[in-house]
Amino acid sequence: MSRNDANSGAGGNFGSQSQPGAMKRSDMNQGDVLFDVKGLSKSFGDLQVLKSIDLTVRKGQVSVLMGPSGSGKTTVLRSLNSLESPDGGTITFTGGPSFDFSKSQKKPERALLRDQSAMVFQQHNLFPHRTVLENVTEGPIHVQKTPKAQAIAEAEALLARVGLADKRDVYPFQLSGGQQQRVGIVRALALKPDVLLFDEPTSALDPELVGDVLAVMKELADEGWTMVVVTHEVTFARAVADQVVFMDGGVVLEASTPSQMFSNPRHRRTRQFLDRILNPLGE
Numbered sequence: 001m002s003r004n005d006a007n008s009g010a011g012g013n014f015g016s017q018s019q020p021g022a023m024k025r026s027d028m029n030q031g032d033v034l035f036d037v038k039g040l041s042k043s044f045g046d047l048q049v050l051k052s053i054d055l056t057v058r059k060g061q062v063s064v065l066m067g068p069s070g071s072g073k074t075t076v077l078r079s080l081n082s083l084e085s086p087d088g089g090t091i092t093f094t095g096g097p098s099f100d101f102s103k104s105q106k107k108p109e110r111a112l113l114r115d116q117s118a119m120v121f122q123q124h125n126l127f128p129h130r131t132v133l134e135n136v137t138e139g140p141i142h143v144q145k146t147p148k149a150q151a152i153a154e155a156e157a158l159l160a161r162v163g164l165a166d167k168r169d170v171y172p173f174q175l176s177g178g179q180q181q182r183v184g185i186v187r188a189l190a191l192k193p194d195v196l197l198f199d200e201p202t203s204a205l206d207p208e209l210v211g212d213v214l215a216v217m218k219e220l221a222d223e224g225w226t227m228v229v230v231t232h233e234v235t236f237a238r239a240v241a242d243q244v245v246f247m248d249g250g251v252v253l254e255a256s257t258p259s260q261m262f263s264n265p266r267h268r269r270t271r272q273f274l275d276r277i278l279n280p281l282g283e
């Protein structure tokens with residue numbers, strides 16, 4: 001089944017592949033592998049940001065990436081979304097395309113990789129001079145060549161799901177930060193990707209707006225979307241993640257279930273980092 005077929009029913013839910021609650025989120029090693037990242041590397045000039053990243057993402061599961069500033073979390077997401085070209089390593093989709101970055105990627109290969117995922121940015125990145133509806137339908141109509149009427153109907157259904165049906169014709173500046181970010185999520189969903197990538201989606205929001213965005217993300221997880229989320233929201237990670245991946249120094253230091261990661265991390269470096277975010281005053 002193609003991704004578009006699998007996700008065609010955007011009216012009744014967020015259009016995910018699986019049924020709500022179809023996957024129990026207790027064992028991070030259960031479920032089919034959607035894609036495997038092996039040995040991903042990337043340098044900017046002399047700075048090797050990704051040394052050798054290994055990451056397994058399973059269908060319908062939520063992977064939370066954590067790690068210190070500069071550890072390469074955004075670079076991993078941008079590499080998955082073809083916004084960055086890694087220098088080496090592979091990304092292999094089970095039963096789908098695979099990418100070997102030791103060879104230079106041509107434009108069609110980069111487009112194919114980009115089409116597997118959709119990204120929600122820290123700052124929503126909406127087009128300021130386009131309405132909410134135009135922002136959401138831009139990719140489906142102009143990139144994916146979805147018929148306009150269908151793209152609009154699907155966008156309206158998704159906007160309704162996040163409580164923004166009445167905002168379809170306003171411009172981003174007329175929305176709160178939380179509403180903008182929910183439009184950013186809808187824009188990603190409208191592309192019907194196999195995996196949703198979130199880069200610190202709540203870190204630029206006022207505290208009272210964070211909950212609305214996390215609630216939408218939790219619903220998406222419950223509906224079976226595959227998600228890779230860079231966030232330091234420990235409550236979210238505990239409640240929603242299947243695996244928590246800790247990155248440091250350009251490698252994945254450890255990946256485990258949230259309960260294991262937060263109660264008994266294996267590495268001293270992980271423990272130090274978690275101590276700091278769980279107890280920022282050091283008391």
Ligand SMILES: Nc1ncnc2c1ncn2[C@@H]1O[C@H](COP(=O)(O)OP(=O)(O)OP(=O)(O)O)[C@@H](O)[C@H]1O
Nearest residue numbers: 044045047049067068069070071072073074075076
């Ligand atoms: N386009 C670029 N050119 C040069 N250096 C870059 C570029 N993008 C990222 N870097 C550097 O790569 C390193 C990793 O950046 P990245 O944004 O992936 O880290 P991060 O883990 O997401 O950090 P943060 O938690 O602060 O968002 C940083 O040292 C950053 O300065």
Ligand SMILES: [Mg+2]
Nearest residue numbers: 073074075199
């Ligand atoms: Mg980042």
